[in-house]
Amino acid sequence: MKRENFIIAIDGFSSCGKSTVAKAVAKELQFVFIDSGAMYRAVTLYFLRNQVDLGNTKDIENALAHIHIDFLPEADKVRVLLNDEDVSEEIRMMRISEKVSEVSALKAVRQALVKQQQDLGKRRNIVMDGRDIGTTVFPDADLKIFMTASTDVRAERRLAELLHKGESVTIEEVKQNLAHRDYIDSTREESPLRQAEDALVIDNTHLTPAEQLQIVLSEYAKRAGER
Numbered sequence: 290m291k292r293e294n295f296i297i298a299i300d301g302f303s304s305c306g307k308s309t310v311a312k313a314v315a316k317e318l319q320f321v322f323i324d325s326g327a328m329y330r331a332v333t334l335y336f337l338r339n340q341v342d343l344g345n346t347k348d349i350e351n352a353l354a355h356i357h358i359d360f361l362p363e364a365d366k367v368r369v370l371l372n373d374e375d376v377s378e379e380i381r382m383m384r385i386s387e388k389v390s391e392v393s394a395l396k397a398v399r400q401a402l403v404k405q406q407q408d409l410g411k412r413r414n415i416v417m418d419g420r421d422i423g424t425t426v427f428p429d430a431d432l433k434i435f436m437t438a439s440t441d442v443r444a445e446r447r448l449a450e451l452l453h454k455g456e457s458v459t460i461e462e463v464k465q466n467l468a469h470r471d472y473i474d475s476t477r478e479e480s481p482l483r484q485a486e487d488a489l490v491i492d493n494t495h496l497t498p499a500e501q502l503q504i505v506l507s508e509y510a511k512r513a514g515e516r
């Protein structure tokens with residue numbers, strides 16, 4: 290039986306502006322926004338705090354059984370709760386970005402989070418952004434977007450975000466981190482980042498957030514009209 294709810298999947302490399310467009314689309318359409326990267330970041334934070342050995346599957350599975358992630362929507366943002374603690378700011382820090390690709394390449398981690406993501410998409414209209422949403426989490430998504438942008442633009446956007454939050458990083462460090470994550474995310478064995486065949490590609494190097502939003506909304510209107 291065909292699903293009743295509408296699922297929008299937005300995938301792409303790190304710092305391509307996926308969550309900016311995903312949030313705006315969700316707000317406009319009154320869909321639930323789910324940032325799947327935040328879930329991998331929350332797991333990474335838990336693993337770092339509890340010194341989970343990434344080479345020990347038993348340790349990893351045991352840790353995963355103690356992790357509960359929730360999203361708390363507020364007026365203009367969504368708070369991320371790790372076992373009821375608000376970790377929204379901490380999971381964006383560079384020390385998490387440096388470890389998150391290793392953690393999210395682990396099979397046990399992916400299995401647990403993909404399952405939770407699929408459960409979040411049951412019965413509700415959602416916009417989910419990530420790396421494998423249109424390929425693995427929701428291969429039957431109603432609208433799939435694959436976002437790209439030039440490496441320089443991505444690094445500048447990420448640097449501005451980090452500096453705004455008071456972190457002291459250089460553009461070189463940001464570029465290295467992006468390149469490192471792109472490499473691991475697209476070469477890992479478990480659901481690597483790749484463009485779904487039926488995804489609409491948006492290169493936003495020269496697009497404003499408002500222009501991207503319009504592209505996605507008009508594509509949504511087309512698909513929703515066809516259902």
Ligand code: DC
Pocket residue numbers: 303304325326327329330389390393394418419420421422470474
């Ligand atoms: O979107 P982000 O940069 O916050 O994601 C952080 C990391 O999480 C990213 O480097 C790869 C991983 N990730 C993933 O493997 N699969 C997803 N669906 C989302 C994120």
